[in-house]
Amino acid sequence: MFEVKIWGGAGEYGRACFYIESQGVKWLLDCGIIKRGSGVLPELDAEAIRKLDYVFLSHVHEDHSLALPLLYKMGYRGAVYTTEETCAALPHYFSKWLKWLKSQQFPLPYTMADVDCIRYELLSNPMTWTAIGDQMTMCWGRSGHVAGGIWLMFRSADKILFYSGDYSEESETLAFDDPAKMLNETDCVSLGIVDAAYGIQKMSQEEGITNLLNEIDVRTAKGGTILMPVPIQGRGQDLLMILQEHRFKAETMLIVEKHLYDAAVPAPETVYWRKPDYAKRFHAAKEVKTHVVSDEATRCHALRQSGSMAKIIMLPDALLQSQTAQWYCEQLQSASEKVILLTGYQAEERLAHTAQLMKNTGFVMMSTYYKVHQNVNDAERLIHRLRIRQTILFHSEAMAVTAMQLHLAANGYTGADILLP
Numbered sequence: 001m002f003e004v005k006i007w008g009g010a011g012e013y014g015r016a017c018f019y020i021e022s023q024g025v026k027w028l029l030d031c032g033i034i035k036r037g038s039g040v041l042p043e044l045d046a047e048a049i050r051k052l053d054y055v056f057l058s059h060v061h062e063d064h065s066l067a068l069p070l071l072y073k074m075g076y077r078g079a080v081y082t083t084e085e086t087c088a089a090l091p092h093y094f095s096k097w098l099k100w101l102k103s104q105q106f107p108l109p110y111t112m113a114d115v116d117c118i119r120y121e122l123l124s125n126p127m128t129w130t131a132i133g134d135q136m137t138m139c140w141g142r143s144g145h146v147a148g149g150i151w152l153m154f155r156s157a158d159k160i161l162f163y164s165g166d167y168s169e170e171s172e173t174l175a176f177d178d179p180a181k182m183l184n185e186t187d188c189v190s191l192g193i194v195d196a197a198y199g200i201q202k203m204s205q206e207e208g209i210t211n212l213l214n215e216i217d218v219r220t221a222k223g224g225t226i227l228m229p230v231p232i233q234g235r236g237q238d239l240l241m242i243l244q245e246h247r248f249k250a251e252t253m254l255i256v257e258k259h260l261y262d263a264a265v266p267a268p269e270t271v272y273w274r275k276p277d278y279a280k281r282f283h284a285a286k287e288v289k290t291h292v293v294s295d296e297a298t299r300c301h302a303l304r305q306s307g308s309m310a311k312i313i314m315l316p317d318a319l320l321q322s323q324t325a326q327w328y329c330e331q332l333q334s335a336s337e338k339v340i341l342l343t344g345y346q347a348e349e350r351l352a353h354t355a356q357l358m359k360n361t362g363f364v365m366m367s368t369y370y371k372v373h374q375n376v377n378d379a380e381r382l383i384h385r386l387r388i389r390q391t392i393l394f395h396s397e398a399m400a401v402t403a404m405q406l407h408l409a410a411n412g413y414t415g416a417d418i419l420l421p
């Protein structure tokens with residue numbers, strides 16, 4: 001049996017943090033925050049933290065990682081088990097968040113000295129059952145959500161637990177491993193903690209991309225300007241590939257910030273995480289006028305060169321709070337047909353911020369989908385493929401989970417629990 005305590009991430013969006021106990025072994029899956037105000041931390045239990053044997057981290061994103069230093073501050077002395085890519089990208093996430101908190105004069109929950117206390121153990125041997133301690137075996141595979149992102153499976157006392165992490169089988173560019181391959185014919189998963197961030201929004205990736213490109217075609221045909229805030233990892237790189245490959249109906253300049261572009265350039269460190277044809281596609285997609293910019297001078301130059309041509313500006317600043325975002329808004333004051341194109345989850349606070357920005361700058365907001373998570377249909381397929389007896393649908397607000405339960409129950413599956421932190 002697995003005993004689960006939800007410290008965050010189910011019945012809400014963000015701060016994924018699941019405490020698991022089986023056969024006297026205690027471990028934690030992820031330790032993230034909700035990026036609202038000064039940050040909403042998971043409900044950490046100091047006594048349980050001191051007794052933890054392991055902590056596993058599925059991927060680098062804030063809602064899974066940013067509370068990790070607190071574990072050490074509260075007395076955890078074990079390691080964080082994760083992939084090399086996640087480990088390499090993490091310090092930037094911690095320092096970026098602390099810097100932002102400081103700039104807003106919010107209290108800091110920890111310092112970079114606490115960050116330095118984290119001890120990492122790098123996971124190797126994907127898709128292989130490996131002993132961890134003498135009570136348990138575990139395996140992991142690529143989750144298709146971000147480079148370095150993984151799902152995890154644990155076998156303890158002949159029972160199996162599956163944690164999807166953030167999970168998508170539909171990425172344009174990222175490879176994924178089928179967890180079903182790790183099960184024998186007679187195996188079933190006793191407990192699944194399954195990404196269902198899109199709830200009952202049932203759009204497929206294909207429909208989402210078609211809608212996105214239609215919207216872009218309509219705007220660019222009128223010589224419009226599209227500001228696209230994207231995360232640097234995962235979705236940002238997929239969208240860059242899609243736009244670079246798109247045959248625009250009107251002449252369009254794609255303006256991309258250098259560190260977003262650099263992260264997308266095929267490299268030996270990321271080749272394992274991407275689909276086999278990625279490098280070929282990336283180099284073949286030269287039809288579009290892509291301008292890579294890195295500072296005010298190059299941004300000015302790109303805007304001048306584009307003149308009255310339609311343009312899409314990709315900013316690795318999901319909240320549009322950076323000085324660069326501000327700068328573009330000022331420069332584009334007199335442009336017509338200005339759109340902020342959102343492609344991900346819109347937290348209330350973010351919508352409010354974007355609405356304020358629109359009011360001040362004359363941009364219109366548009367929202368489309370590019371899937372990097374699962375909706376209820378995807379989760380349902382995975383539940384059946386892995387024969388999951390009991391499922392915690394995570395990464396969604398409580399109302400959305402209830403709607404998904406009803407959907408699953410109507411199709412005959414009653415194993416989905418609603419559990420809140």
Ligand SMILES: [Zn+2]
Binds near residue numbers: 061145146166
């Ligand atoms: Zn994520």
Ligand SMILES: [Zn+2]
Binds near residue numbers: 063064395
């Ligand atoms: Zn997440």
